Amino acid sequence: MRVLITGFPQPTHIYPLVPYAQALQNAGHEVCVACPGGVEDLITSAGLTAVTTGRAEEVDVDTWAAMEAPDLDEMDRLAEELGFHNAADRDHWEVFYQFFVFATRFYIPRKPRKDIEELVDFARAWKPDLVLWESWFPAGAVAARACGAAHARVVIGPDYGMWSAERFAERQRRAGAASLENPYPSTVARLANRYGFDVDDELLNGQRTIDPLTPELRLTTGPSDIPVRWIPYNGGMAKPSWLHGRPERPRLAFTVGVSTRAFDQGEWRTPKIFEAVSGLDVEVVATLNSDQLVGIDRIPGNVRTVDYLPLSQLLPTCSAVISHGSSGSLWASIAANIPQLITDTGDRHRLDLDNAENKTTAARAQADNAEEKVTERAPDSWISSKFVVDRGAGLRLDHQTQSVEEMRAQIAEVLDGPSYREGAAALHREWLSKPSPADIVPDLEKLAAER
Incomplete structure (x- = not known):
C-alpha cells in the first residue's frame, strides 16, 4: 500500500514519526513523508522519501504576531468560563491555548497557505491508501479526507486536542448548551470547509490513534487506541x-x-x-x-x-x-x-x-x-x-x-x-x-x- 506521513515541520515533531515510516517501509510498503519545506534533509537522512510542499521561510516576530498570536485576556476569560481553577487544569489549558492552538493556526491561518494547498494537491495526485498525521498537524487529516484515504493520528506528547474536547463537552453538560466554542475545531474548520466538508470527531482525532503514552501522560480518560512503544530517533552521526x-x-x-x-x-x-x-x-x-x-x-x-x-x-x-x-x-x-x-x-x-x-x-x-x-x-x-x-x-x-x-x-x-x-x-x-x-x-x- 501507499502511505503518506506528515507532521509539523520541526525536528521535535518529525523525529517521532520516523520509526513508523521505517517500519512500514521495511514491511514492503511505499512511504512518502510530505510536509512544508525545511525538514527534507531530516527525512532523507533516515532513508525515507521526502516530498516538500511550499518552501521554508524565515518567520520574524511581526509575522508571528500576524498569525493570531495568543490573546492572554481571552485565554484567562475562557479559563474562568470553563471552571479551570486548579493548577493542573490551568497548566494544561495555557499550554493548549498558547502552544497547541497557535501551532495549529500557524499552518491553518485565516488566509490559506500555499504550502498546505500543495500538501492536499500532492495527496490527491499520489492517492495514498493510508495517511499518518502527527497530532499537532491536523492539516494531515484534511489532506487524508480530501483524497479519500484512511488515516490515523500519531500522538507525540500530551493529547491536548482530545483533552480540550473532553473539557468543552464537560462544560456543555454542566451548562446545558454549547455556549463556548473550542478554538481547535473551529481552526481546523477553516481548511476543511475550503475542501467541502465539515469538522467531526474523526477528522480531529483520526480514524485510529497511534499512542505511545502512559495514562498519566495522556491526559485523557479513554483507553489507548493503538498502543505502541516510543522508539527514540534523534537523527544520526558518526559516533565520537x-x-x-x-x-x-x-x-x-x-x-x-x-x-x-x-x-x-x-x-x-x-x-x-x-x-x-x-x-x-x-x-x-x-x-x-x-x-x-x-x-x-x-x-x-x-x-x-x-x-x-x-x-x-x-x-x-x-x-x-x-x-x-x-x-x-x-x-x-x-x-x-x-x-x-x-x-x-x-x-x-x-x-x-x-x-x-x-x-x-x-x-x-x-x-x-x-x-x-x-x-x-x-x-x-x-x-x-x-x-x-x-x-x-x-x-x-x-x-x-x-x-x-x-x-x-x-x-x-x-x-x-x-x-x-x-x-x-x-x-x-x-x-x-x-x-x-x-x-x-x-x-x-x-x-x-x-x-
Missing part, C-alpha cells in the same frame, strides 16, 4: 571515539532541547546547573550550542559541551540525565534505562511573542513586569517531572527556588540512590512490554483495507 568505551566515572547528560536554540540567546537553567555539577565527581556531557552558552562565564572542568549528539548514542553511556522534560528526552531516557532529573519551575506558561526576539537571559531577569517575561518553564516539564517522581524514577529540579547546594544534593541522590535505578528499570520494563512500530503494521494495513 570518546563514546566508544565505558566512562571512568559516572556520566551525567544535560539536555534542554531545541526551543532555546531557536528563539533565545542564553539558557536560564544552565548557570545554576553548571554550578551544582561542578562540585560532584561526575563527567557531564551538555548538548548546548553557542547561543545557549551565551552569558556563561565559566564552564566547569568536568563538563564537556557538544553542539549536537543524538541522545540514542549518549544516554546509554550515562548513569542519569538532566532534561527539560520534553516527550523526546523523557522517552529516550526511559529507553536507555536511566534515572531522570527534570527541570521545572512554578512559572505560569506565559508567551510574549512581541518581545521574544533577542531576549537574553539577563534581559528577562531584569524585566520589571513579570507578565512581560518569557516563561522559564518548558510546556510539558511539570507533567514529566510529576510522572518521573511518582514512579520513583527521578526527581524535580527548580532553578528558581532551589539553591545550588540543594540542586547538587538532589543530583547526587539520584546518581547514588538504588531506588531511582529500580524505578527507572520498572519504567523500562513497561516500555519494553508495548508493541514496537513493526508490531502495529498489521493494524495499519487492516485500517487501510477496511476503508
Whole structure:
C-alpha cells in the first residue's frame, strides 16, 4: 500500500514519526513523508522519501504576531468560563491555548497557505491508501479526507486536542448548551470547509490513534487506541571515539532541547546547573550550542559541551540525565534505562511573542513586569517531572527556588540512590512490554483495507 506521513515541520515533531515510516517501509510498503519545506534533509537522512510542499521561510516576530498570536485576556476569560481553577487544569489549558492552538493556526491561518494547498494537491495526485498525521498537524487529516484515504493520528506528547474536547463537552453538560466554542475545531474548520466538508470527531482525532503514552501522560480518560512503544530517533552521526568505551566515572547528560536554540540567546537553567555539577565527581556531557552558552562565564572542568549528539548514542553511556522534560528526552531516557532529573519551575506558561526576539537571559531577569517575561518553564516539564517522581524514577529540579547546594544534593541522590535505578528499570520494563512500530503494521494495513 501507499502511505503518506506528515507532521509539523520541526525536528521535535518529525523525529517521532520516523520509526513508523521505517517500519512500514521495511514491511514492503511505499512511504512518502510530505510536509512544508525545511525538514527534507531530516527525512532523507533516515532513508525515507521526502516530498516538500511550499518552501521554508524565515518567520520574524511581526509575522508571528500576524498569525493570531495568543490573546492572554481571552485565554484567562475562557479559563474562568470553563471552571479551570486548579493548577493542573490551568497548566494544561495555557499550554493548549498558547502552544497547541497557535501551532495549529500557524499552518491553518485565516488566509490559506500555499504550502498546505500543495500538501492536499500532492495527496490527491499520489492517492495514498493510508495517511499518518502527527497530532499537532491536523492539516494531515484534511489532506487524508480530501483524497479519500484512511488515516490515523500519531500522538507525540500530551493529547491536548482530545483533552480540550473532553473539557468543552464537560462544560456543555454542566451548562446545558454549547455556549463556548473550542478554538481547535473551529481552526481546523477553516481548511476543511475550503475542501467541502465539515469538522467531526474523526477528522480531529483520526480514524485510529497511534499512542505511545502512559495514562498519566495522556491526559485523557479513554483507553489507548493503538498502543505502541516510543522508539527514540534523534537523527544520526558518526559516533565520537570518546563514546566508544565505558566512562571512568559516572556520566551525567544535560539536555534542554531545541526551543532555546531557536528563539533565545542564553539558557536560564544552565548557570545554576553548571554550578551544582561542578562540585560532584561526575563527567557531564551538555548538548548546548553557542547561543545557549551565551552569558556563561565559566564552564566547569568536568563538563564537556557538544553542539549536537543524538541522545540514542549518549544516554546509554550515562548513569542519569538532566532534561527539560520534553516527550523526546523523557522517552529516550526511559529507553536507555536511566534515572531522570527534570527541570521545572512554578512559572505560569506565559508567551510574549512581541518581545521574544533577542531576549537574553539577563534581559528577562531584569524585566520589571513579570507578565512581560518569557516563561522559564518548558510546556510539558511539570507533567514529566510529576510522572518521573511518582514512579520513583527521578526527581524535580527548580532553578528558581532551589539553591545550588540543594540542586547538587538532589543530583547526587539520584546518581547514588538504588531506588531511582529500580524505578527507572520498572519504567523500562513497561516500555519494553508495548508493541514496537513493526508490531502495529498489521493494524495499519487492516485500517487501510477496511476503508
